[in-house]
Amino acid sequence: SLAVSAAWSQNGGLVQTGSDIPAKWQKPEADYDYVKREVMIPMRDGVKLHTIIVVPKGADHLPMLLERTPYDANFFTEKDSPHLRDIVWAANREWVDDGYIFVYQDIRGKYGSEGDYVMTRPPMGPMNPTKTDDTTDAWDTVDWLVKNVSESNQRVGMIGSSYDGWTVTMALLGPHPAVKVAAPESPMIDGWMGDDWFHYGAFRQVNLDYFTEQTSKTGKGDSGPRWSADDYQNFLDAGSAGNWAIENGFQQLSFWNRLSTHPAYDAFWQGQALDKITVAHPSTVPTMWLQGLWDQEDMYGAIHTWEALKAKGMIANNHLVMGPWYHSQVNGAAENLGPLKWKGDTAADFRRNVLIPFFDTYLKDRKPAEPTPQVLIYNPAENHWDKFSDWPGATEQHLTPLYLQSNNGLAFRAASAGEDSYVSDPAKPVPFIEVPLQFSTHPRWATWLVQDQRFVSTRTDVISYQTPILTEPVRVEGAPFADIFAKTTGTDGDFIVKIIDVYPPTVAEQPEMGGYQLPVSMDIFRGRYRKSFAEPSAIPAGEVQEYKFRLPTMNYVFKPGHRIMVQVQSTLFPLYDRNPQSYVPNIFFAQPQDYQKATVSIEHGSSGASAVLLPVVPASTAIQ
Ligand code: PG9
DSSP: OOOHHHHHGGGGGGGOSSSSSSSSSSOOOOOOSSSEEEEEEOOOTSEEEEEEEEEEEEEOOOEEEEESSOOOGGGGGOOSSOHHHHHHHHHHHHHHHHOOOOEEOTTTTTTTTSSSOTTTTOSSSTOOOSSOOOHHHHHHHHHHHHHOOOTEEEEEEEEEHHHHHHHHHHHSSSOTTTTEEEESOOOOOTTTTSSSSSTTTEBBBTTHEEEEEEEHHSSSSOOOOOOOEEEEEEHHHOOHOOOOHHHTTGGHHHHHHHHOOOSSSOOHHTTTTHHHHHHHOOOOEEEEEETTOOSSSSSHHOOOOHHHHHHHTOTEEEEEEEESSSSSSSSSOOEETTTTTTTHHHHHHIIIIEEEEEEEEHSSSOOSSOOOOOEEEEEETTEEEEEEEEOOOOOGOOEEEEEEEEGBBBEOOOOOOOEEEEEEEETTTEEEEEEEOOOHHHHHHHHHGGOOGGGGTTTEEEEEEEEEOOSHHHHEEOEEEEEEEESSSSSOOOEEEEEEEEEEEOOOTTTGGGEEEEEEEEEEEEESSSOOOOSOOOOOOOOOOEEOOOOOOEEEOOOOOOOEEEEEESSBBTTBBOOSSSSSSGGGGGGGGGOOOOEEEEGGGGGOEEEEEEOSHHHSSOOE
C-alpha cells in the first residue's frame, strides 16, 4: 500500500509545510502488462552501465533483445501506458507480439551510465590502452543478464541501427556464448571511406552538429547556432569546416580534434576500420547485416563487412539484406521513400516475416516458415524483394563500361575523343538539395539521395550524359564504379558521379514522376586521394588523371522507355565541405585565398575513356 504523506494528514490537510514531493514516488502499476526495471550493471573495471529491462508480466523462458546505445536508453520506453505494446518504439511492437524481454543500455559515459565516453571507441589495443571496450562491455552485460533476469531463457539477440549497429558489431568481436543471433542495422563501420564522417575523404559537414550534440555533454548537447535560416548560406559564410568548428568552440571537443588532425586515411582510420577488424575476428553467431539502398548516413558498412566476410569464407552464418530505405527506416514505416511508392510497408513486413523469424530460429528454436535467404535485396524498379543465394559484390570482371560520349551522349561503345569542360566555382557550390535548406529538416535529409536531379541539371557546372530512350531493359546487380578521366586547372578537386534513372516524360500512374531524374547510385571522391587514400598528393594542373571509385550497390532495372543518365559535378554543398581546388595540407583549415575557381574537363574517347562501369546481368540471378 502507498504511504499517506504525514504532512498531508495533519490538521485535516490545512498545513502547507514540508515538501510537496514525496521522497520516492511509486506509480500504481499493478495492472500494467509489463514490469520495467532500471539497473546499473557492473562492468569488469567497476564502471556501472545504466540499463532498462522491460519484462512482459508472466514471462517465463523468453529471450532477451539487447540494444546498446549512445542515444539514451530511456528513449525506447519513455511513454507511460499500462500496455507494453504502446510504450516501446515502433520498431519493437512486432517483437512484443512475438514475446520478448527488452533490454536497452546506455553505453559507457553516455546518459545514465558511468565511465568515460569515447566516440565509437576503438577495440582494446594500440588505440585503446584501457582494459575495456564495447566488446567487453557487451560481454559483461550479457553475462549479468543471463544470471539476473529470471524470466529469461538465458538467450540474447543483439540488434540496433547505425551507432547501435556499431555496438552490435563490436559485441561480435568476442561474443558471450549466450548471444545467439545478431542484426547490425546500417552499422557505422568505416567513418572515412563511406559511413558518417567522410566519403572517400570528403568531409560531411552535417556531422558538425552531431559533434556538439554527442560530445559536449553526457546527455544530449546542442547543435550549433545558426545566423541564417539557410544552411547553404551559413556554411558558405563559415568558409571552411574547421573555421565553423573554431567559431563554435570545438577546440574543447577531443573527438573533433582527433578527426580534424587526421583528414587522410592514415593509421587512425585504418586502425578502427571495423570491416577489417571483423574479418580478423569473425564470429560464428548467425548475423543479418542490413542497410538501406538509399542510406544517407551509413551506406558503406553493412555491405562491405558482409563482402569481406564472404571473401573470408564466412558466408554460412552471415546474411545480407538491403531494403528500399533511408537510414534506419527499417525501424519505422516504409511504404514509400520520398515519391517512390512500394508495395505495402516494406519495413514492417520485413520485421514480421524475415527479421523476427530469423531471431526466433536461434532464440526460440522455432523453425521459420521459409528459410532465411542468404541475401535479400529489394528491386526498387520492379517493386519487389529478390532473394539471392549469393551476391556478386565488387567483381570488376563482370562490369560493363557505359562510356561518356560527345554531345552529352552515353553508350555501351567506345567514344570518340573529346572533352567537356565546366567551371567549378567554390563561391557558388552546387547544392545537394534545393535551397533554402536546413540539415535539421529530417524529411529532406532522409530523402536527399532520391531527390529529382532536375533542380541542378541545367547548371553550367553540372554535366549530364544520357543514353537514347532504352528499347531493352538494362538490369544491374552489384556495385558499379565511376571511372572518370579528367583534368583541372586547379591542384585539387572533388568528383561527384551520379547514375540516374530518367523516367519517361509522362507517367500516367503518377504524373509527378514524368521526366523525374532519380539518382540510383552516387558518391563523391576527393581528388587528392586518387593514388593513395593514406597519402594525398596534389593534382598536376592540366594533366589528365584517372578517378576511379566504387559507387553504392544496385539491384535495379532501367526499363524500356527510360534513359540512363550520368551526371558529373565538383561540389555537393553544404553536405560536403568545399574543396579549395588549390592543394593545401589540411582542407579543414583552408584559408579564404585557397578557394579558387577551376576549369574541369571530363575526357572521353582516346583522350580518356570516362565511363561508369555497370554490373550488367542478362537476366535476374534472383532465386525464382
Ligand atoms: N549515423 C549516426 C552515427 C553513427 C555513428 C557515428 C556517428 C553518427 C547514427 O544514426 O547513429
